[in-house]
Amino acid sequence: MPDLQALVTDFVLKLKRRKIEGSQATAKQTAELLRQVVSQQRMPYTNQASVLIDGVRAVGEQLIAANPIELAVGNIVRRVLHIIREENLSSTTAAMEGLGLTAGSDDDEGEHEDHPGLSAAAVAAAARSTLRAPSLQTLLEDIPESAVAPHPSSSGGDSEGKSKSADRSSRSKKLKHDVIEAINELIQDIDTCHELISEQAVEHIHQNEVILTLGRSRTVKEFLCAAKEKKRSFRVFVAEGAPRYQGHVLAKELVGKGIQTTVITDSAVFAMISRVNMVIVGAHAIMANGGVIAPVGINMVALAAQRHAVPFVVVAGSHKLCPLYPHNPEVLLNELKCPSDLLDFGEFSDCMDYGSLGGSPLLHVVNPAFDYVQPKLAARISNFVCSASSNQLPQPGGWSHGVKFPLLDHYGFGILDRFHGDDVESQGGHNPSYVYRLIADYYSADDLVNYLHPLLNHPMSSHDDCPSMIYGFLCSRCHHRLGGGEATARGQRGHEVRRVNSKIRIIGSAKEVDPS
Amino acid sequence: MDPNPKPNHGISAYYQTREEHHAIISGDWLSQAQAAAAAGHPPERPPASAAALSAASKPFSVIDEFNHWRRKPDLAEAVAAIMALVAGIRSSDAATMMELEIELKKASDALKSWDTTSISLSAGCDLFMRYVTRTSALEYEDFHAAKLRLIERGEKFGEISLKARRTIAMLGQDFIFDGCTILVHGFSRVVFEVLQLAASNRKLFRVFCTEGRPDKTGLRLSKELATLGIPVKLLIDSAVAYAMDEVDMVLVGADGVVESGGIINMMGTYQIALVAHSMNKPVYVAAESYKFARLYPLDQKDLEPALRPIEFGVPIPAGVEIEKSARDYTPPQYLTLLFTDLGVLTPSVVSDELIQLYL
Numbered sequence: 001m002p003d004l005q006a007l008v009t010d011f012v013l014k015l016k017r018r019k020i021e022g023s024q025a026t027a028k029q030t031a032e033l034l035r036q037v038v039s040q041q042r043m044p045y046t047n048q049a050s051v052l053i054d055g056v057r058a059v060g061e062q063l064i065a066a067n068p069i070e071l072a073v074g075n076i077v078r079r080v081l082h083i084i085r086e087e088n089l090s091s092t093t094a095a096m097e098g099l100g101l102t103a104g105s106d107d108d109e110g111e112h113e114d115h116p117g118l119s120a121a122a123v124a125a126a127a128r129s130t131l132r133a134p135s136l137q138t139l140l141e142d143i144p145e146s147a148v149a150p151h152p153s154s155s156g157g158d159s160e161g162k163s164k165s166a167d168r169s170s171r172s173k174k175l176k177h178d179v180i181e182a183i184n185e186l187i188q189d190i191d192t193c194h195e196l197i198s199e200q201a202v203e204h205i206h207q208n209e210v211i212l213t214l215g216r217s218r219t220v221k222e223f224l225c226a227a228k229e230k231k232r233s234f235r236v237f238v239a240e241g242a243p244r245y246q247g248h249v250l251a252k253e254l255v256g257k258g259i260q261t262t263v264i265t266d267s268a269v270f271a272m273i274s275r276v277n278m279v280i281v282g283a284h285a286i287m288a289n290g291g292v293i294a295p296v297g298i299n300m301v302a303l304a305a306q307r308h309a310v311p312f313v314v315v316a317g318s319h320k321l322c323p324l325y326p327h328n329p330e331v332l333l334n335e336l337k338c339p340s341d342l343l344d345f346g347e348f349s350d351c352m353d354y355g356s357l358g359g360s361p362l363l364h365v366v367n368p369a370f371d372y373v374q375p376k377l378a379a380r381i382s383n384f385v386c387s388a389s390s391n392q393l394p395q396p397g398g399w400s401h402g403v404k405f406p407l408l409d410h411y412g413f414g415i416l417d418r419f420h421g422d423d424v425e426s427q428g429g430h431n432p433s434y435v436y437r438l439i440a441d442y443y444s445a446d447d448l449v450n451y452l453h454p455l456l457n458h459p460m461s462s463h464d465d466c467p468s469m470i471y472g473f474l475c476s477r478c479h480h481r482l483g484g485g486e487a488t489a490r491g492q493r494g495h496e497v498r499r500v501n502s503k504i505r506i507i508g509s510a511k512e513v514d515p516s
Numbered sequence: 517m518d519p520n521p522k523p524n525h526g527i528s529a530y531y532q533t534r535e536e537h538h539a540i541i542s543g544d545w546l547s548q549a550q551a552a553a554a555a556g557h558p559p560e561r562p563p564a565s566a567a568a569l570s571a572a573s574k575p576f577s578v579i580d581e582f583n584h585w586r587r588k589p590d591l592a593e594a595v596a597a598i599m600a601l602v603a604g605i606r607s608s609d610a611a612t613m614m615e616l617e618i619e620l621k622k623a624s625d626a627l628k629s630w631d632t633t634s635i636s637l638s639a640g641c642d643l644f645m646r647y648v649t650r651t652s653a654l655e656y657e658d659f660h661a662a663k664l665r666l667i668e669r670g671e672k673f674g675e676i677s678l679k680a681r682r683t684i685a686m687l688g689q690d691f692i693f694d695g696c697t698i699l700v701h702g703f704s705r706v707v708f709e710v711l712q713l714a715a716s717n718r719k720l721f722r723v724f725c726t727e728g729r730p731d732k733t734g735l736r737l738s739k740e741l742a743t744l745g746i747p748v749k750l751l752i753d754s755a756v757a758y759a760m761d762e763v764d765m766v767l768v769g770a771d772g773v774v775e776s777g778g779i780i781n782m783m784g785t786y787q788i789a790l791v792a793h794s795m796n797k798p799v800y801v802a803a804e805s806y807k808f809a810r811l812y813p814l815d816q817k818d819l820e821p822a823l824r825p826i827e828f829g830v831p832i833p834a835g836v837e838i839e840k841s842a843r844d845y846t847p848p849q850y851l852t853l854l855f856t857d858l859g860v861l862t863p864s865v866v867s868d869e870l871i872q873l874y875l
Contacts, residue, residue: 008854136805136873137650137856139643289853289862325853325860327691375862433862445859 004040007033008059015066015073022495023072023284024218027319028190030063030076035183038176048175049088056080063315069335069369071285071293071322078323078447079186085444087178168171193317194219198226203311209234209277212310213240214266215295216250217282219315224280235260241297242266243341243367268295273304281318287326290375290432299371306454321435323443326372339365375432528822531635533586533593534731538802539564549737550786555646576607578623582637588695590707592641594806595677597627602670603642604730605663612657617648633822635772635780644670646873680804680857681709688802688855689714692721696764698712699724699756699792702782703733705770706802708740710855711767717747722747723765728783729753733782753784757791766792770803775870777863779803780819783841798852805856808870813845858866 013019013032020026034056055157060077067073069093197219205211205227211234213220241248247263254261264272275277279301285293292298292314307314310365342365351363548775581603585596604623612618614734631637648666690709692698700707700723711723723741725748727759738748751759766788770779779801792799813819821841832838849865858869 136643136808137646139805288860325690327693429866433864436859436862436865437868483837 004036007036007063008136012066014061015070017062018067020070022218023070023320024190024193024317026067026070027072027076027317028187031064031080031183031187031190032332033063035078035180035187036075038084040180041176043176049084052084052176052179053081056084064190068221071324072319073284075319075322076186076322078318079442080183081447082442082444083182084179085446087182088176089399091175093177138481145289164295170347190317190319193319194222197315197317198222200507201227202230203231204278204280205232205234207232207234207279210275210277211235212237212239212269212280213250213299214239214247214269214297214301215282216246216253217295217315220280220282221253223315224259226256228257228259233260235262236253237262237264237272239264239266239269239297240300241295251430266300269301270304270307273308273310276305276308276310279305279310279312281314283314283320284370284500285320285322286316286435288313288323288435289325290435291326292373292432293326294373295368296368296371299373302373318438318442321438321442323439323447335369337367337369339367341367527828528633528825528842529631530593530637530822533634541799556815566870572768578604578626578820581677582627582630590678591674592636592640592677592804592806594636594643594804595635595674597624597640598644598670598673600620600627601641602667605666605670611659613662616659616663617635635809635811636770636807639772639807642874643806644673644809676866677804677806679708680806683854683857684802684804685709685713687860688800689717689719691765691800691853691855692719693764694720694731697722697724697762699726699759699763699766699788700737701726701734701766701768701785701788702728703737704802706855707769708737710802711746713742714720715744722749724749724759725753726750726756726788727752728782731824745836756784756788759762760791760795760797763792763797766797766799767797768801770801770807772807772811773801773854773866774813774845775867776812777851777854777866778813779846779851780811780813780843781846783844786816786844786846789846793850798805798855799850800855801851802855805858805869808866810870810874816845819845842850 011029023292037059038054039051041052044051056077060074060081064077066110090284201223205224211224213224213236227234236254238247238251238261240263242265251261251263279300282295282297282303283294284290287293294314301313306308348363351361353396522875581617582596582600585591585599586593588596591599592869600619601623604620607617608616610619624645627641628638633805647669676870684706690830692714698711698721700711714721723738723746724732725738725741727750728737729752734750738750741748768779768781768785772780774780780793781801789799811819822843823840823843826836826840828839851863854861854866858865
């Protein structure tokens with residue numbers, strides 16, 4: 001146990017110091033840590049699932065609070081919780097069926113007849129629907145409370161005592177084992193997400209197309225390389241992605257693979273977009289409403305793509321799929337990075353003189369890491385992804401080709417993502433307005449509500465004298481604490497209120513430099 | 517001597533119900549309704565009297581029953597419809613499931629044709645009929661158990677509807693942030709509950725109420741909100757565009773949510789959504805999932821108009837027509853999100869849900 005605690009604190013520290021780069025690494029390490037948590041959890045005889053859930057949740061809250069901006073942490077925690085719920089469910093229903101069978105074979109009780117409605121199938125159906133998101137179909141069925149109550153405790157039955165307990169302990173090991181297996185699968189999914197996504201590259205990239213991307217995303221790189229390997233010839237415009245200029249790195253990598261590459265400045269995106277056939281970008285997170293949090297600059301690319309009706313495709317692994325809506329404050333917390341990306345140290349140091357004006361410098365540098373791209377923004381730009389998304393048939397009897405007219409009202413850019421699972425064997429593009437469907441597959445509704453709210457335990461929430469605790473406004477002082485390694489040249493002039501919302505407009509003191 | 521004449525003198529039955537409900541609305545009906553729900557069953561169990569009476573004097577009429585239920589202020593029309601159908605089951609002397617289904621079908625058709633303007637009435641009927649025909653559990657039980665189960669579920673529906681409102685309020689209030697300004701239109705019980713919950717969670721926000729001509733439902737809502745201590749500003753209906761600049765979000769209820777994901781709601785919702793859309797403000801809709809209806813209106817005239825009287829205060833010159841429709845259709849592209857008891861949904865999810873249920 002102390003070993004585990006050390007691991008957790010170690011990981012929390014790493015998250016806080018932003019030592020882990022990239023969502024994929026974060027997601028993977030989170031999943032590995034949670035696997036440790038599960039495997040070291042002591043299992044009681046009853047309520048094993050809830051014990052596991054509590055354990056994972058306790059660790060998960062710490063992790064989320066350590067870096068609320070990295071949404072992948074929260075996603076993985078919720079995924080693991082969902083896994084536990086599902087495994088518990090399948091084991092209890094299996095047990096139920098077993099019980100039903102034995103009762104049927106014994107056949108000495110007359111009361112067996114009294115609960116035909118409570119047969120294993122009915123209980124399984126009820127429990128399934130507690131896991132599922134509520135739907136119109138189940139609106140009238142009476143599952144809500146009754147199905148949750150008679151869980152493992154009642155499944156054993158009081159009549160048979162000891163013979164069951166051995167069976168039960170084996171089942172307890174089985175639950176743990178199953179959960180760990182499922183987490184292993186999850187880790188494998190995270191590992192292989194790039195390959196799975198890039199399998200679809202040929203379907204989307206056609207001969208002699210011109211593709212534009214901004215910055216560097218590993219997923220995009222693998223996607224493009226996969227298309228190249230399949231003998232597609234195409235040309236890529238890479239916007240350099242100021243201020244980190246990751247685009248330069250990407251351009252080098254692409255040239256190394258023999259892809260025709262052109263580097264352009266970010267400000268040239270509008271100039272070049274009319275020659276582009278498709279925009280492919282990576283993302284930091286995909287929100288429940290289909291909005292995308294992406295490296296800064298992408299919103300501009302999306303606007304350009306919309307203006308010229310160029311398909312805008314976001315490629316992202318399923319660990320980036322976040323079940324939260326962007327009204328949630330942690331989503332609006334933009335990471336503010338170090339200003340040294342923008343300005344060299346020393347070059348502007350006289351402008352940042354703290355003594356000049358009541359202890360605050362005239363020059364401010366703001367270096368946000370992310371953009372929020374609205375799902376609506378790209379409302380009319382997708383030409384092909386909509387056809388790609390209509391071949392999704394996650395549930396038998398779910399959607400069909402014939403009835404997709406109502407669905408077309410909302411298509412926007414698609415999100416390419418591949419996921420397995422026996423009930424979902426489709427792959428390919430998703431429309432932003434269908435992200436909810438993926439979320440229903442990956443997450444339990446119980447885990448979406450507020451208790452996984454990182455900010456509740458965060459120092460920021462105790463900073464109540466700050467007038468900017470208003471949604472959408474960040475106090476740079478509070479944010480400074482949150483931002484960790486941020487080293488902006490900001491004075492002690494109290495609270496600066498900046499608005500960081502979808503428009504990424506900066507309000508605040510007139511002295512602030514508009515980053516755009 | 518029909519006790520329930522088809523209300524054809526220019527006012528739709530649907531609109532009458534609305535008027536009756538909203539005329540007596542006050543802050544305490546909600547608490548009453550909740551207390552009733554918490555206490556278990558609603559205190560009134562009319563069929564005992566009504567059904568007995570009808571059995572004695574005249575044959576059971578589902579429309580009577582519906583009329584009885586729809587006068588209750590806390591009941592939505594869909595709930596009243598289901599209650600009426602349940603009463604139909606109770607008084608039926610069918611001996612097989614098939615017979616019962618046929619009887620129910622007749623009753624629901626009668627209800628639907630009695631008031632063709634009410635969307636939630638037909639949606640409620642459809643939902644219950646689906647439950648009767650679809651529920652696999654019913655097949656394995658003997659007829660009496662199945663009948664009892666149907667009656668029990670139907671009676672629970674009132675609670676389900678109240679619970680739905682509570683769920684919606686919980687989901688919706690997350691979207692209300694401190695310092696925001698919300699524009700509402702007309703009176704909607706769900707919207708009121710969302711705002712009430714947000715206020716009781718000590719969120720600080722401001723509400724702009726439209727007047728809601730001609731029945732002044734906005735005035736009523738503003739009164740309710742003012743008693744809760746929420747800052748309210750009243751706007752005349754034509755001031756929406758003028759005030760939109762200050763507004764952070766639009767929150768409206770819905771009479772019905774149609775298959776396209778659009779909504780049918782009180783007259784004026786469409787223009788508010790258009791203004792909000794052009795000014796890039798989110799439009800949120802709070803609606804219970806039993807209002808999802810299998811309709812696919814292509815334009816405004818595609819709906820049966822729900823007519824109502826309009827008082828202009830001055831004599832209208834002869835030969836001048838008056839637009840009397842009480843509601844309009846807002847297409848889905850002008851809506852941002854729907855708050856329903858199924859979760860927070862994008863408009864396109866509505867068709868999904870309906871397809872799952874009805875196909």
